[in-house]
Amino acid sequence: MELGERAFCSGSYIGQFETAIRRPQLELSKLLDDVLGSGEHLQRLCRLARKSKVADYFADVAELEQQARTIVEHAPGNVPGLLQTEAYARALIRASRLFDPQQVVDQVVSARMERSQLLNGYNAPVFWAVVHETALRVPVGTHAEMHEQLSYLAEVARARPNVVLQVVPFSAGPHPLLTTSLALMHFSDAPPVVYTECAYNGQLTGEPALVAQYQSAYDMARAAALSPKASLALIDSAAKDYATNEHGN
Structure with missing residues (x-):
């Protein structure tokens, strides 16, 4: 004590x-x-x-995810890692590791797929993600792979009661987290923490005032987003667009 x-x-x-x-x-x-x-x-x-199997700067975050009861995430430009399909993850990781050998890319992809199992099971945390429409419209991989990814997003959001997904549409304009990728984790018997990330680095902090500020910003982003039901309709529409254009990719 x-x-x-x-x-x-x-x-x-x-x-x-x-x-x-x-x-x-x-x-x-x-x-x-x-x-x-x-x-x-x-x-x-x-x-x-x-x-750890993940990047050094992410090691603490990967461990804390296992203890969290609630994870809220904001993704401004891509699908959150816990919701990525293998093909999407591979295309995204390869784009950021152009000069790495294939073995390294395979290891990173494998670690991300292993992390995604966190959302399965009886004790899985509540996962609430706010994704910008950019993540639906920027093709990562082929059109077929994007269709698979968006279909999977909709499937998970409909099938798992612990997963809530909202999309901030282009029409919503700017909000406090427009350019910030973050995850807020809450625990049953420990203070909350916030993790912010850029391309090749990330920062984890439990400083109460900063956590509160990020929580407020996340709430504003969530308020700017479509409802979960309307978000699913937009995801379905984007997935259909990729399916329609599949043969042209």
């Missing part, structure tokens, strides 16, 4: 680290080192424990 107070978090949160349920982020490891006077010992242990 005392350590939690000195590190500005709850005693139960500290207990999760002690019992290896959760791994402290590097930022918190530094704070605990300062509080305990342990030099950089906990920071070194944190780095050693960060071995």
Whole structure:
């Protein structure tokens, strides 16, 4: 309890680290080192424990996803990773890794597909995604692969009660997260965190004021979006467009 107070978090949160349920982020490891006077010992242990199939900057996020009860995500230009088909993921990853060997691309795709299993099962988190219409209109891969991806989006949103999907249409204009990709994760017994990402890096923080600011911005983006029902109709329409134009791709 005392350590939690000195590190500005709850005693139960500290207990999760002690019992290896959760791994402290590097930022918190530094704070605990300062509080305990342990030099950089906990920071070194944190780095050693960060071995992961995903990019180093995403390792903590992938672990926290497993603990989250609710994940809300905003995707300004592409389908969220947890909802991607393999063909779409491969085309997207290849576009950002033009000079990497095929084996590396295959490993990244495999890791993303493994992550997508998070939304299955009895204890799956609630996943609420707000996607800009850009993600529906910019072709990633062939038209057939885009049709498959958008059809899968609609299928998941209809079949899984824990998945809610909304689309911000072009007509909505600007909103606070127009150029920002983010995920907000909420937990049953720990403070929420926010993760923001650009092309080759990302930042994870639990700083309360910043989390609250991003939550407010996300709420504004969600308010600008179509209803879930209208969003599905737009996704269906876009999928049909790709099916119609498939032979021309």
